[in-house]
Amino acid sequence: MIVVEDLRKSFGAARAVDGVSFSARDGQITALLGANGAGKTTTLRMLYTLMRPDAGRILVDGIDVQHDPLAVRRLLGVLPDARGLYRRLTARENIEYYAALQGLPPARARARTDELLQTLSMQDIAGRRTEGFSQGERLKTALARTLIHEPRNVLLDEPTNGLDVMSTRSLREFLRRLRAEGHCVLFSTHIMQEVAALCDHVVIIARGRVVAEGSPDALRERAGEASLEEAFIKLIGVAALGELS
């Protein structure tokens, strides 16, 4: 469970995040939907403790991110936009490095790695160096290390970026599975189909602010549009007009 209250962050004069509040519940997939530069990545970075907010509060399973960032990091599994692997290590070694950094005892790390290799059906590439991996294989490895410590909350920054259709489908499948297991899944995206196909809850962000929040159906209804894309444009447009006046 993630609760964000009135989050703010500026870079110089630019207000990247300007009063964002929302919550993401356990057993749900929540999307941060917004155009490029809307403030999604900055919001996520503050969530996963890489950046300090100028103001506002973030609670992860009840723990304040600013009070105990290390404890929060243990509760989070994060797939950032940058998801580079170590090319000269095998997929298994990449995953086990994170297991060790998460403090898993070696036996537990090995068992958990095996489990993830099977879940993500990547046993055949586990012993290979990641140097020549395809985008899909890289994503699987990055996902496995993200989830190695069985985090309750999973954050993903534009997870389908650069993936082909098949990889995207299996990723969606995987996220549904996490939801079914009761995880709190929060991801950022600018792709409507993804939101429509996956999400229980949508938070639309424009210019660093939340302009609308609700289930995909509720948002369509509110905007009076049949397609989510039209609803999105309309909702953002209203916000933009509001800013002008």
Next chain:
Amino acid sequence: MSRSAAWIVFLKECRESLRDRRILINALLIGPLLGPLMFVIVLRLTVARQIEQATRPLPVAVAGAEQAPNLIAALEQQGLQLLAAPADLAGAVRSQQLDLALRIPPGYVDAWRAGRPAQVELFFDSSRQGVAAEVQRLEGMLQGYAQRNAALRLMARGLSPTLAVPILVAARDQATPQGRGALMFAMLPYFLVFTALIGGMWLAIDSTAGERERGSLEPLLINPVPRDRILLGKVLATALFGLASLTLGLLAFMVAGWFLPGDQIGLSFNLGPHVVAAILPLMLPLVLLIAVTEILVTAFAKSAREAQAHLALVQILPAITSVVLSFAPIKSALWMYVVPLLSQQLIILRLLRGEPIAALATTLSVVFTLAAVLLVFWAARRSYATERLAINS
């Protein structure tokens, strides 16, 4: 948990680096071998040249040689090789057809017989490389001939030849054989520092700027591990590779010592096992200082290329202190042992010269270098705590 995090990072950096050909070649081959190899080659070349210059024939075009057969015969005995002279001697030297030419003018015979100074003319171009040594050698031959004849003339008049030698300069070089060697080996401490720098360089670049470039730094920093532990692991891995490089480099220098023509140039090179054993612990704090500096300097480089450019500046620093030490050999003062880099270079030089080292000097060097390590680590820690560190854009 966080105590062992540095160890986890250290192990991973080492494992990954051991699989990287570029890192290995630099740490285990180029770093350790470049210095000793350059050393042996340069020394052998200079020594071979000195020996060759003293014995090889000196070709000189001589105009008017038939007027002074005795002079020519005496010169030929010392290695002069008589060449036929062209009509325009000065022109031939100017156009670089000849290095050196001697003209015996028509008045030579008359002057010689009358006991007046008989002039000979030497043509050369002093702006040309290597000519100075030849001119000096020919002048030496001519002077020798002149002095012998001066002595003969004095004796023929019943005077002692010593009358013409009011002052006799006797050169007494007080350099010990090691001392003379150490002068030539003044650059050796630099090579050692350089070796440690090269050994850790690529690991430092790869584990900082490289991580950022490949996008693995941001996910790494999201792990529940304090950043200074990650920093410590990377510094220790860099230091280990620097140390490996330095150790191999020292052994290579030891082996290189056997291939130096020490007996021919009359210098001995005091780099036996016991000196190596003394140098290694002395250099250990410096290796740490180099490692932490390399990590600090590369921390914010956006790419490996940029990091390399930053490190090039770091590499200049030990070169400067070495050059200062070898060209302006200041009397060693206590304060010098307080300055990291300078203190190690000074002590190594003294060790090579076979001079005793005061315990205070070593203690000062170690203590102050370790203090510098802490200082730079503190600076690196501060820079690692900034938000900017992990962000690519």
